[in-house]
Amino acid sequence: MTREIKIDPVTRIEGHAKITLHQNDDGAVSDARFHVTQFRGFEKFCEGRPFHEMPAITARICGICPVSHMLGSGKAGDELMAVRIPETAVALRRLLNYAQMVQSHALSFFHLSGPDLLLGMDAPAAERNVLGLAGEHPDLAKKGIRLRQFGQELIEKLAGKKIHAAWVVPGGVNKPMDAEVREKFLNEIPEAMAIAKEALDVFKSIHDNFEREIKSFGCFPSAFLGMVDSDGHLDHYDGYLRLIDADGHKIVEDFLPSDYDSVIGEAVEQWSYLKFPYYRKKGYPDGVYRVGPLARLNVCDSCGTPEADTELEEFRGLSEGRPVDSSFYYHYARLIEIVHGLERIQQILEWPDIVAKRVRARAEANALEGVGAIEAPRGTLLHHYGIDEDGLISYVNLIVATGHNNLAMNHGVKQVAQEFVKGDEIQDGMLNRVEAIIRAFDPCLSCSTHALGKMPINIELYDNKGEKIAEQSSGL
Amino acid sequence: MEKVKIGTIWLDACSGCHMSMLDMDERLLELSERIEMVYGPLVDYKTIPENVDVFLVSGSVSTDKEMDYVKKIRENTKIVASFGDCAVTGNLPSMRNPVGTRDILQEVYSQEGNPCSQLPGMSEDTPLPRLLKRARPVHEVIEVDQFIQGCPPHADLIHLIVSELLEGRTPRRGIRTMFG
Ligand code: SF4
Numbered sequence: 001m002t003r004e005i006k007i008d009p010v011t012r013i014e015g016h017a018k019i020t021l022h023q024n025d026d027g028a029v030s031d032a033r034f035h036v037t038q039f040r041g042f043e044k045f046c047e048g049r050p051f052h053e054m055p056a057i058t059a060r061i062c063g064i065c066p067v068s069h070m071l072g073s074g075k076a077g078d079e080l081m082a083v084r085i086p087e088t089a090v091a092l093r094r095l096l097n098y099a100q101m102v103q104s105h106a107l108s109f110f111h112l113s114g115p116d117l118l119l120g121m122d123a124p125a126a127e128r129n130v131l132g133l134a135g136e137h138p139d140l141a142k143k144g145i146r147l148r149q150f151g152q153e154l155i156e157k158l159a160g161k162k163i164h165a166a167w168v169v170p171g172g173v174n175k176p177m178d179a180e181v182r183e184k185f186l187n188e189i190p191e192a193m194a195i196a197k198e199a200l201d202v203f204k205s206i207h208d209n210f211e212r213e214i215k216s217f218g219c220f221p222s223a224f225l226g227m228v229d230s231d232g233h234l235d236h237y238d239g240y241l242r243l244i245d246a247d248g249h250k251i252v253e254d255f256l257p258s259d260y261d262s263v264i265g266e267a268v269e270q271w272s273y274l275k276f277p278y279y280r281k282k283g284y285p286d287g288v289y290r291v292g293p294l295a296r297l298n299v300c301d302s303c304g305t306p307e308a309d310t311e312l313e314e315f316r317g318l319s320e321g322r323p324v325d326s327s328f329y330y331h332y333a334r335l336i337e338i339v340h341g342l343e344r345i346q347q348i349l350e351w352p353d354i355v356a357k358r359v360r361a362r363a364e365a366n367a368l369e370g371v372g373a374i375e376a377p378r379g380t381l382l383h384h385y386g387i388d389e390d391g392l393i394s395y396v397n398l399i400v401a402t403g404h405n406n407l408a409m410n411h412g413v414k415q416v417a418q419e420f421v422k423g424d425e426i427q428d429g430m431l432n433r434v435e436a437i438i439r440a441f442d443p444c445l446s447c448s449t450h451a452l453g454k455m456p457i458n459i460e461l462y463d464n465k466g467e468k469i470a471e472q473s474s475g476l
Numbered sequence: 477m478e479k480v481k482i483g484t485i486w487l488d489a490c491s492g493c494h495m496s497m498l499d500m501d502e503r504l505l506e507l508s509e510r511i512e513m514v515y516g517p518l519v520d521y522k523t524i525p526e527n528v529d530v531f532l533v534s535g536s537v538s539t540d541k542e543m544d545y546v547k548k549i550r551e552n553t554k555i556v557a558s559f560g561d562c563a564v565t566g567n568l569p570s571m572r573n574p575v576g577t578r579d580i581l582q583e584v585y586s587q588e589g590n591p592c593s594q595l596p597g598m599s600e601d602t603p604l605p606r607l608l609k610r611a612r613p614v615h616e617v618i619e620v621d622q623f624i625q626g627c628p629p630h631a632d633l634i635h636l637i638v639s640e641l642l643e644g645r646t647p648r649r650g651i652r653t654m655f656g
Binding site for chain 2: 007008009011012018020033035044045060061062063064066107111112125126128129130131134141142145146148149152162163164268269270271272273432
């Protein structure tokens with residue numbers, strides 16, 4: 001007889017999910033699944049709408065990373081218009097993206113995972129939340145709230161609203177930045193940077209308490225995917241996608257996001273509303289790869305900003321230069337990315353033309369297909385649209401960060417459950433660890449279950465030597 | 477003084493309403509001296525508790541499980557508030573309604589070459605919640621005492637309404653805010 005243990009709902013994550021564990025007679029976990037329980041079918045109603053409405057509509061896919069969808073969508077729109085957008089607009093979009101990364105990573109670290117990391121995985125359930133954290137570490141909790149506020153207010157001042165603004169448009173942005181806004185945030189950067197560094201110090205000081213978690217929180221070799229610029233630096237706004245193996249070697253040459261479909265396939269399981277993307281050549285489910293902060297720091301040659309690069313060097317020391325394997329270190333990578341984001345925000349604000357007035361190119365639709373890619377806080381996000389001659393949407397495909405990580409999260413849940421969930425008496429702290437691995441990935445599930453549209457289908461058959469035997473495609 | 481028990485939940489929602497609640501920033505810490513969070517995505521409770529004073533319900537009612545949740549919430553709560561436009565009007569989730577449940581699942585998931593023969597959420601013994609025919613605003617399913625509009629409602633509006641409720645006053649139902 002196997003016994004089924006359910007964790008439902010998984011809390012302190014974005015979106016809806018549950019976990020089921022199967023436990024044998026001898027008390028060991030034999031299987032574990034992470035079910036995403038929300039389905040929305042969001043993109044279907046985008047069909048028939050003008051493409052320039054898409055950034056504002058798709059922002060509402062997610063309340064934590066609306067900016068990523070606005071930008072992915074805006075970039076796909078740029079492609080449809082086939083225009084070169086003003087340099088200032090590119091810089092403003094980058095600024096917006098970093099502001100979001102700072103707020104979203106702060107949320108993940110302080111509001112969602114902080115209670116596990118700072119109060120302990122076995123702390124009483126009633127205290128394991130941001131208010132409990134504020135009770136125990138008032139100063140740190142306040143600083144976390146303040147860091148998130150820095151990002152949210154920068155978004156508000158640029159885009160007009162903290163959540164679901166309508167500022168990014170195909171061709172650029174719809175309003176330039178005021179000089180006062182620039183002053184205000186330049187003045188606030190030192191405070192935000194001090195908080196980010198303090199968080200890094202805190203993480204490093206507690207990290208030794210989590211030896212068992214580090215070894216079992218999704219700690220396995222896998223491929224990693226992330227965006228880099230043409231020099232191999234970390235880039236969150238534009239560039240090439242890089243896929244590396246567990247030893248850090250490139251699996252394929254860096255490719256343009258518009259070629260995603262030749263590299264990534266998507267599978268479906270009846271027990272989850274979230275699809276399972278995989279690296280095509282390795283097939284399903286072996287083609288597991290990870291995206292997000294950990295993946296980005298693993299794939300890039302360097303961050304390209306001094307403070308983050310110093311941190312990156314130390315980070316890479318964890319695995320002697322090989323990619324860092326344990327998903328527990330998503331937390332660490334996230335904090336390094338906050339430092340990097342703040343450095344970039346400073347650079348962009350100091351650029352004289354950032355307050356220039358020309359921020360938008362205008363055109364009708366000039367191409368029938370466009371792909372916009374961006375690094376969202378949680379990983380690579382792709383918006384792929386087709387339109388008809390009138391500029392009305394005829395096709396939508398989205399691959400979101402959390403989807404890419406679906407296979408890896410399932411691996412991670414099983415690994416951590418096998419390590420910690422044992423015996424007849426199941427304690428809360430055991431199960432909390434199973435949830436905590438999911439929090440390490442920081443999934444965004446309302447995003448991930450929107451992917452809908454007529455997916456191009458491409459079936460490839462490989463023999464056991466990796467030689468392609470057959471291929472069949474349909475769709476676009 | 478006994479703390480006021482507040483629960484929050486997101487149904488078919490984007491999380492934006494809850495993020496706007498967090499945008500109260502430090503005011504949240506002040507409020508926390510007077511409230512106890514007894515349920516919600518930001519705290520670790522797995523069942524809807526009894527004797528809740530105020531429940532903020534964000535999102536539309538889209539699945540059988542969400543239907544159970546709101547009914548339970550109504551039974552156990554004094555003041556239920558529809559929190560955000562998805563809860564108040566059906567907003568974006570309801571835009572799937574014209575397509576129909578089976579068609580939408582079919583269109584998303586049934587592709588040749590997939591290792592799975594069954595659509596998620598359709599089999600007899602599915603571990604997933606089943607989609608209702610339509611995504612519905614909360615007041616279509618249970619009685620609602622308070623409407624907090626906006627997509628998302630502004631943090632200041634949330635603060636105002638929660639503060640009023642804490643004082644034992646009931647703000648006018650549905651203070652109007654700008655759309656979006
Ligand atoms: S009302 Fe708007 S912000 Fe709130 S859940 Fe719905 S889409 Fe998101």
